[in-house]
Amino acid sequence: MPRIAYFGPQGTFTEQAALRFGSDLVPAETIPLAVAAVRSGETEFACVPIENSVEGAVPATLDVLIRDTPVVAVAETVLDVRFSVLVRPGTSSISTVASHPHALAQTREWVAANLPGATSIATSSTAAAAAAVERGEFDAAVTAPVAINHYELDEYATDVLDVADARTRFLLLRQPGELPQPTGADRTSVVVTTPNRVGVLSELLTELALRGINLTGLESRPTKGKLGTYRFYIDVEGHIAEPRIGDALAALHRHSHEIRFLGSFPKADQEPAEAHNDEFAAAATWVDAVRKGERG
């Protein structure tokens, strides 16, 4: 059973996501430490959040993917963000509510409406809040649903959130090696470092568009310490094993200072992508034949 390091501690949303990939889970204190476990070989996999539909990309994950030795994503999963409010058994009144600052921010209206007058206490994680409630330090914790498995607490409320339809996407990372097989509904992710001049992003995206490739994600980040360069995280539909995707990534390589492959893996939504691969195969066959003098 392969071990999976995840952005912990136990009882967080990332544990909830990691459970979809396996059961031998190792909590890490930060996103960089979870990925470091894979780089050092301490675990085979790491599970980290990559983007949230409300807050956007997760900067800590973007930064760790470009640093040090490469790691690649081999799977993704998408989790609906729904908090639970946990209390000690027998709790009748709630005057303090503890959680991670981001979870407090995402449930502020719910707490104001349902626990008026309660003081909000910030903790280092949603799980740390649950532990503190178990110890009797605070009355209630706002946590991931999975936290109920780890603490002697009761559910005071579930499905708690101010914004409907919040979702987080998580990646399963590994050291480079054999790629997952193409499924016809895949995503490919790269990070490209380019000179900062007029039109460079237009060139990258035109290379994709000319090949009929659907862009599913784009994040730009300034490169620290290298003035005048820019970094783009690019997600497209398709698998690098497909001719059109390999061809497009080769084109991005020609336009960039540096390119790093971050993975080709099945999309969580399993919606098939248009391929156009026959056109690429026919075109390559034609060029080969012309070069051999067999065709005009």
Add this chain to the structure above:
Amino acid sequence: MPRIAYFGPQGTFTEQAALRFGSDLVPAETIPLAVAAVRSGETEFACVPIENSVEGAVPATLDVLIRDTPVVAVAETVLDVRFSVLVRPGTSSISTVASHPHALAQTREWVAANLPGATSIATSSTAAAAAAVERGEFDAAVTAPVAINHYELDEYATDVLDVADARTRFLLLRQPGELPQPTGADRTSVVVTTPNRVGVLSELLTELALRGINLTGLESRPTKGKLGTYRFYIDVEGHIAEPRIGDALAALHRHSHEIRFLGSFPKADQEPAEAHNDEFAAAATWVDAVRKGERG
């Protein structure tokens, strides 16, 4: 003296930014309420945060710019994010630290290192934390530096932050009217709604690149309630009064379902942009002359 609504309360970073634009300031409880004050004519201007170098774009501001009647930016300013830690005069030990959840998240390491064992309390704003400390409810507040002007508190520490070089950009918004004069170092901002098909973003950026226009910002947001459409917030260098920018925005209009102008205004960094406007003028003169039969 024009009145400026800002995302308050008093003592926040947005007040600190708004003070650069004027002194007759009116706090609003949320970003939508600050912009609503401009739409209703209650104030002439509104000052709101638009992006942060660590957290990225401010979703609440992006969403309010596309809703209801148009408002346009007429100025921007960039603020270094540096927190102060405020305490009541004579405070000798600190066991509770209060602030907005985002400020607590951005100063967590500093608090752990400098105030070990202190409990972090989440409040609705950094200024609400200062008010609570003034009332004696908590020992210390993590706030914007400007909060010292509004509360009977002392600075326990200043320039507090975990991440160096964090900056926030703010916009000064107004109802549509006469535009600011071009300065040669301007930014133009639009939001474009497009069909969600392969290559559409490539088309938009190619229209800019072909005209030598520098893209300075790009944010994509799904459009709620309209399946199959996408929304792009696009910032470029230049002023809509310049031929090349007017020409490019007309091209974006042709590619989009909907386009909304969000302003042309002087850039905070005042770095001049390359113009190429002479080429546009010469080309238009040539086409005119040919149409009149005066040139070949």
